[in-house]
Amino acid sequence: MVEPVLQISNLVKNFGALRATDGVTLDLRPGEIHALIGPNGAGKSTLIHQICGTLRQDSGSIRFAGQDIGSLGVADRARLGLGRTFQVSSIAPDFSGLRNVMLAVQAKQGSSFRFFKPVMRDMSLINTAMAMLERVGLTARARIPAAELSHGERRQLEIAMALALGSKAFLLDEPMAGMGPEGSKSLTRFLDTLRQEAPILLVEHDMDAVFALADRISVLVYGRIIATGTVEEIRRDPTVRTAYLGDHA
Amino acid sequence: MILTRENLINFILAAMLLAVPFAANALGQPFYSTLATRIAILALAATGLNLALGLGGLVSFGHAAFFGIGGYVAGILAAHAFSGDPLLFGLSGSKQMWVIWIVAVIVSGLVGLAIGAISLRTSGVYFIMITLAFAQMVYYFAISWPAYGGEDGLSILVRNQFPGVNTMRPLTFFLICYVVLLLALSLFALIRASRFGTALQAARQNEVRVATVGIQPYRIRLTGFAISAAVTGLAGALFADLNRFVSPSMLSWHMSGELIVLIILGGTGRLFGPLAGAALYVIFEFALGGLTERWQFFLGLILLVVVLFARGGLLGLLAGKAKHG
Amino acid sequence: MTLALALEQLLNGLQLGVMLFLMAAGLTLIFGVMGLINLAHGSLYMVGAFACATVAAWTGSFWIGLIASLAAAAAAGAIVELVVIRRLYDRDHLDQVLATFALILMFSEGTRWLFGSFPLYLDIPPLLQGAVALPGGTEYPVYRLAIILAGAIVAFGLYLLISRTRLGMRIRAGESDREMIGALGVDIRTLYTVVFALGAALAGFAGAMVGALQSVQVGMGEPVLILAFVVIVIGGIGSIKGALLGALLVGVTDTMGRFLLPKILALFVAPAQAGMIGGAAASMLIYIVMAVILAVKPRGLFPAAHA
Numbered sequence: 001m002v003e004p005v006l007q008i009s010n011l012v013k014n015f016g017a018l019r020a021t022d023g024v025t026l027d028l029r030p031g032e033i034h035a036l037i038g039p040n041g042a043g044k045s046t047l048i049h050q051i052c053g054t055l056r057q058d059s060g061s062i063r064f065a066g067q068d069i070g071s072l073g074v075a076d077r078a079r080l081g082l083g084r085t086f087q088v089s090s091i092a093p094d095f096s097g098l099r100n101v102m103l104a105v106q107a108k109q110g111s112s113f114r115f116f117k118p119v120m121r122d123m124s125l126i127n128t129a130m131a132m133l134e135r136v137g138l139t140a141r142a143r144i145p146a147a148e149l150s151h152g153e154r155r156q157l158e159i160a161m162a163l164a165l166g167s168k169a170f171l172l173d174e175p176m177a178g179m180g181p182e183g184s185k186s187l188t189r190f191l192d193t194l195r196q197e198a199p200i201l202l203v204e205h206d207m208d209a210v211f212a213l214a215d216r217i218s219v220l221v222y223g224r225i226i227a228t229g230t231v232e233e234i235r236r237d238p239t240v241r242t243a244y245l246g247d248h249a
Numbered sequence: 250m251i252l253t254r255e256n257l258i259n260f261i262l263a264a265m266l267l268a269v270p271f272a273a274n275a276l277g278q279p280f281y282s283t284l285a286t287r288i289a290i291l292a293l294a295a296t297g298l299n300l301a302l303g304l305g306g307l308v309s310f311g312h313a314a315f316f317g318i319g320g321y322v323a324g325i326l327a328a329h330a331f332s333g334d335p336l337l338f339g340l341s342g343s344k345q346m347w348v349i350w351i352v353a354v355i356v357s358g359l360v361g362l363a364i365g366a367i368s369l370r371t372s373g374v375y376f377i378m379i380t381l382a383f384a385q386m387v388y389y390f391a392i393s394w395p396a397y398g399g400e401d402g403l404s405i406l407v408r409n410q411f412p413g414v415n416t417m418r419p420l421t422f423f424l425i426c427y428v429v430l431l432l433a434l435s436l437f438a439l440i441r442a443s444r445f446g447t448a449l450q451a452a453r454q455n456e457v458r459v460a461t462v463g464i465q466p467y468r469i470r471l472t473g474f475a476i477s478a479a480v481t482g483l484a485g486a487l488f489a490d491l492n493r494f495v496s497p498s499m500l501s502w503h504m505s506g507e508l509i510v511l512i513i514l515g516g517t518g519r520l521f522g523p524l525a526g527a528a529l530y531v532i533f534e535f536a537l538g539g540l541t542e543r544w545q546f547f548l549g550l551i552l553l554v555v556v557l558f559a560r561g562g563l564l565g566l567l568a569g570k571a572k573h574g
Numbered sequence: 575m576t577l578a579l580a581l582e583q584l585l586n587g588l589q590l591g592v593m594l595f596l597m598a599a600g601l602t603l604i605f606g607v608m609g610l611i612n613l614a615h616g617s618l619y620m621v622g623a624f625a626c627a628t629v630a631a632w633t634g635s636f637w638i639g640l641i642a643s644l645a646a647a648a649a650a651g652a653i654v655e656l657v658v659i660r661r662l663y664d665r666d667h668l669d670q671v672l673a674t675f676a677l678i679l680m681f682s683e684g685t686r687w688l689f690g691s692f693p694l695y696l697d698i699p700p701l702l703q704g705a706v707a708l709p710g711g712t713e714y715p716v717y718r719l720a721i722i723l724a725g726a727i728v729a730f731g732l733y734l735l736i737s738r739t740r741l742g743m744r745i746r747a748g749e750s751d752r753e754m755i756g757a758l759g760v761d762i763r764t765l766y767t768v769v770f771a772l773g774a775a776l777a778g779f780a781g782a783m784v785g786a787l788q789s790v791q792v793g794m795g796e797p798v799l800i801l802a803f804v805v806i807v808i809g810g811i812g813s814i815k816g817a818l819l820g821a822l823l824v825g826v827t828d829t830m831g832r833f834l835l836p837k838i839l840a841l842f843v844a845p846a847q848a849g850m851i852g853g854a855a856a857s858m859l860i861y862i863v864m865a866v867i868l869a870v871k872p873r874g875l876f877p878a879a880h881a
Binding site for chain 2: 052054073074075076078079084086090091092093094095099100102103104106107108111112113114115116117118119120122125161164165
C-alpha cells in the first residue's frame with residue numbers, strides 16, 4: 001500500500017466537558033479526493049483547526065509528508081506543503097490578486113527578508129504568480145485589488161496561492177459555499193484535475209459536488225468518524241443514512 | 250517613478266520645505282530655519298513610526314522611548330567627549346554626528362527589538378497599552394537615574410560636528426537633517442515595495458493569510474518594529490542636536506501620542522504622510538501658539554475633527570485614496 | 575521598628591492599589607462592554623479632583639465636594655460619550671486612541687483655562703484627620719485607611735451591582751455578546767452611556783480621594799492612567815476580578831519595591847549608590863513584573879473570553 005500523505009490517528013480535543021474531536025483517525029492518499037462530511041456542529045471546523053495548527057490537539061498524532069507535525073505552528077505546517085483555503089476566504093484585501101499570489105511565491109522561495117528590490121519589478125515572482133493565476137482562470141483580473149473580487153474569484157485566488165506554495169496536500173474548507181450553480185460546476189471541474197497535483201481533503205456541504213468528486217468519504221458526527229468508504233458504500237451505509245444523509249441518498 | 254497626483258504633491262511638499270530655510274537665510278530670519286529643521290526631524294521620527302504603524306498596522310504608543318533614547322545617545326556621547334571621561338569598556342564619547350547616529354540607530358534598534366519581542370506576543374489594545382507602559386518605564390528610568398541629569402535633562406554645550414561643514418549655521422544643520430529625512434523616506438519607499446514590505450503589509454491586512462503561506466508574522470513584525478525604532482532613534486539624536494538639550498520630556502507619552510498624530514494628520518500609510526503631518530503640526534503650533542496660550546485645546550479639537558470626519562488626513566484630502574500594489 | 579515601617583509601606587501599597595482599582599475597573603468595564611480603549615480616563619479622574627476641590631472650597635465641606643466629584647465626573651463622562659465616544663465604537667483602536675488623546679489635550683487645556691496653572695489644595699475632612707497607632711509603635715494616617723476602606727466598599731458594591739442587579743445583568747450580557755444584547759430588547763445606546771458614566775464616576779471618585787493627599791493639578795490623571803493600563807494588562811483586559819488583583823499587585827509591588835530595593839542593595843554596595851540604583855530599578859519594577867507575566871500569559875492573569 002502507498003503511504004498516505006496525511007495520516008491523522010486517534011485525535012482527541014476537549015473543550016471543557018465537550019469532546020469536540022473524539023478519537024478521529026483519517027488518512028489522505030496520493031491522488032485522491034477524500035471528502036469529509038457531517039452535520040453542522042459535528043466538529044469539522046475543530047478538526048481542520050487541528051490539522052492546520054491553529055488549535056493544538058489534546059492527544060493523538062498528525063503525520064504529514066512523513067513527519068509528525070502535531071506540535072508545529074501554522075506557518076511551519078504551511079512550509080511543509082499543507083495548502084489550505086478557508087470557509088470565509090482569506091486574502092490580503094488591499095493588495096491586487098497578483099500581489100497576493102506573489103506573497104505565496106516569495107514564501108515558497110523562503111525570501112521574505114529582502115528589503116530593497118521592488119517586487120513589482122521582480123519578474124521571477126511575477127511570472128510564477130501569473131502562471132498560477134492563469135491556472136485558476138484569473139489572469140484578466142490579476143491587477144484588481146483583491147477586495148473588489150467576487151466571492152468566487154477570491155476562492156480561485158486562494159487556490160492559486162495554495163498552488164504557488166507547491167502544496168503536497170490541499171485542505172479545502174467548503175470551497176463551494178456561496179458559489180452559484182455555474183461557479184460550483186466549474187470549480188468541481190477544476191478540483192477534478194487538481195487531484196493529479198496533490199491529494200485533497202475536501203470539507204463540503206454540497207453533496208452533488210462531494211458525490212461527483214470524492215474517491216472516499218468520511219462522515220463525522222459528534223466528533224467521531226462513523227463511516228469511511230467509497231461513494232457507493234457511504235450511500236448504502238444505514239448508520240450514515242439515519243445519522244446524516246437523509247433525503248440526499 | 251510614475252507621475253501620479255500624490256507624487257506631484259509629495260514633490261511640492263519636499264521642495265517647499267527646502268525653500269523655507271533658504272528664504273529665511275536670505276531674509277535674515279534664522280528662526281524659520283529652525284522651524285523647518287524641526288519639521289524635518291519630526292517627519293523623520295514619524296517616518297520611523299510609519300514603518301510600524303502605516304505598513305505593519307502596529308499601533309505603537311511607545312515610540313517616544315526610541316526618540317528619547319536616540320536623544321540621550323547624542324547627549325551622553327557628547328557629554329563624555331566634552332569631559333573626557335571614558336564611557337563604557339574604556340570607549341570614549343564622541344562629538345561626531347555620524348558616530349552618534351550609528352550608535353543611536355543600534356541602541357534604539359536593540360531596545361526596539363527587546364520591547365517588540367515582548368509586546369508583539371500580544372495584539373490590539375494589549376499592544377497599544379504595553380508599548381505605552383514600556384516607554385513609560387524608560388521615562389521613569391531617565392528621571393530617576395541622576396548620572397545624566399535625571400529630571401533636569403542634559404545639555405549639549407556645542408552642537409555636534411559633521412566633517413567639512415559648520416553645523417552651528419542653521420541652514421547647514423537644516424540641510425543635514427533634510428538629507429537624512431530624504432534618505433529615510435527612500436528607505437521607507439524601498440521597504441514598502443520589497444518582499445519584506447509585502448509580508449509586513451500583508452500581516453497588517455490578514456495575519457492568518459500570512460501564516461497560511463508559511464511566513465511567521467511575528468518575525469516579520471519584530472524586524473519591522475526594530476527598523477522602525479532605529480529610524481525614530483536617529484531622529485531623536487538629531488532633535489537633541491537641534492535643541493542642544495535632551496530631557497525626559499522627549500521620552501514622555503505625550504511625545505508618543507504626537508508622533509501618531511503627525512502620521513494621522515498627514516495621512517496614514519503614505520510615504521509623505523509624516524512630512525505633511527509634521528509640517529501641519531509645527532505650523533499649527535506656531536500659528537495658534539502666537540494667537541493663544543491654549544493652542545493645545547484647539548489642536549485637540551482639530552485632531553478630533555480629523556479622526557471623526559477626515560480620516561485620510563491632509564494627503565487624503567489632496568491626493569485621494571491611498572493605492573497599494 | 576523596621577517591621578512597623580514595612581507595615582506602613584504595605585498599607586501605602588494597598589492604598590495605591592485601591593485607587594488604581596477604581597481607575598482600572600472603569601477602563602476594563604468600558605473595554606469589556608464597548609470594546610473601547612479610553613485614554614481620556616485620566617482626564618475624568620482630574621475632573622473629579624477639581625470638582626471636589628472647588629466645591630469643597632465654596633461650601634467648606636469635603637463631603638459635598640466628594641458628591642460633586644462623582645456628579646461632575648459622571649456628567650463629563652456622559653457628555654463625552656454622547657458627543658464623541660459613541661462615534662468610535664465601530665472604529666479601529668487607532669482611531670479610538672487618537673480621538674481620546676485629542677480629548678486629553680482639550681480637557682487639560684480647558685481645565686487650565688478655567689482654573690489657571692496653579693494647583694488647588696484640598697484639605698482632609700476633620701472627621702478623617704489624625705492618625706492611628708500601628709503595632710510596632712508608628713502611626714498611620716486615618717485618611718489613608720479610610721481610602722482603603724472606601725475602595726474595598728466600592729469594589730464590593732461593584733461586585734453586587736454586576737452580579738445582582740438588572741443593570742449588571744445587561745453589562746454581563748454586553749460583555750459576552752454584543753449583538754445578543756440588542757436582540758434582548760435592551761437599549762444599547764443608553765446602556766453604553768450609563769456604563770461610561772459609571773466608569774467616569776469611579777475615576778472621579780478616585781481623583782477626589784487622592785486630591786486630598788496630593789495637590790490638585792492638570793496632568794494629575796496621566797501617571798495614574800498609565801499605571802491603570804499596566805493593571806488591566808496584567809489582570810486581563812475586560813476582567814473586573816483581574817483589575818482588582820492586578821491593582822493590588824501593582825500598588826504593593828511599586829510601593830514595596832521603592833522601599834525595599836535600596837535597602838537590599840545597600841547590603842552589597844555603598845549606600846549612596848544603593849539609593850541611586852535601587853531607586854531607578856524600583857521605578858521600573860512594575861513594568862518588569864508586567865513583562866514577566868505577559869511572557870507567561872500574553873492575555874493577562876484572567877483573560878476575558880472574547881477580547
